[in-house]
Amino acid sequence: MKKVSLLLVLVFATMTMFAQESGFSTKPGRNATFADNGFWDNWFIGVGAGANFVQGDFNSDADFLNRLTVAPTVQFGKWFNPYLGARVKAQGGSLHNFFNNATDMLHNKYFMGEVDVMVDVINYLGKYNENRVYSLIPYVGIGGAIGWDYKMNGATHPGGKQRNFTINGGLINKFKFSNRVALDIDLSAALLKEAFNHGGGNTYDGLVGASASLVFKVGKKTDFSEALLMDQGLLDDLNGQINRLRQENDELRNKKPEVIEKLVEKDCPKCPDPKDNFVSNVVFFRIGSANIDKHQEVSIYNTAKYLENNPSAKVKVIGYADKKTGTPSFNEKLSEKRAKNVANALINKYNINSNRVTVEWKGDTVQPYAENAWNRVAIFYTE
Secondary structure (H helix, E strand, C coil): CHHHHHHHHHHHHHHHCCCECCCEEEEEHHHCCECCCCCCCCEEEEEEEEEEEEECCCHHHCCHHHHCEEEEEEEEEEEEECCEEEEEEEEEEEEEEEECCCCEEEEEEEEEEEEEEEECHHHHHCEEECCCCEEEEEEEEEEEEEEEEEEECCEECCCCCEEEEEEEEEEEEEEECCCCEEEEEEEEEEEEEHHHHCCCCCCEEEEEEEEEEEEEEECCCCCCCECCCCCHHHHHHHHHHHHHHHHHCHHHCCCCCCCCCCECCCCCCCCCCCCCCEEEEEEECCECCCCCCHHHHHHHHHHHHHHHHCCCCCEEEEECCCCCCCCHHHHHHHHHHHHHHHHHHHHHHCCCCHHHEEEEECCCCCCCCCCHHHHCEEEEEEC
């Protein structure tokens, strides 16, 4: 049973080293590796409106308010990781363009669509934090525009519909309201050939705009998790130990599973007194987390069975945190939550009398295991 227990410890420790609590990263985004982002995760849609104006040869001579037109916008897209995303944006309305020293105004309707690549520079240069209120997101893209119903000074202007390839870019100022709702202030620009505005030559005019949009996150997941990769040498060593232990335990495959009740020694050399009171049941946690993962509940189940089969026995749950992550004050609170969550599961889920369960927490002042990541743990002791 001792070898079985050690095998479980190695497997669970290997798993936990690859998982990070979602919503933040321990390193700047450009240096971090994030867990796989599912197809239905981290999508968003947005609706809004703004104003824009054409920057042409004679437009600056016109009154600024006459140049402005209103443009409703819609968008949808997806974030592939905390700092890289893509979207499709569409807008439409009317445009005002001016000629002959701004004495003539050309009015037309238009529709424009674009595909943009976005970079959240704060998450890229700094640590990813899903609770951050403000984000700065530059973007570039390409698209197309169509214009129709051209009128010069109120009279229909010849030339018919115009189609144009566009180059787009801008800057999004994102203000987060909640986990799923944000306000985007989008400062945008697009290059259009002068022909789109019934001008001449192959030069370009600019379409400059500013819009405000409510953006809603949709999908199964709305944040990211950092993948903490192990040192390859350590990973190979752990895999070797796991394989050796599996071979040694082949003979146990056909035996009926038994509840772990036997007290073991030396698995936890730094565990506190009283001596020889360590039950070989431990609950490992993800970094920064006090939530009990489903694959860890077997240890709580085994402890509950031990208590059921030994009516006079009591257990103490001691929570720990690893020393290399977080501050001492944070780790003390984290180890307290871990111990209490495990004790509550034992009491509430398996109907163990609360008088038979006590809790303690050590923060990062005690490190039961030599391997740092294994110290994100709650350990059962008999009393």
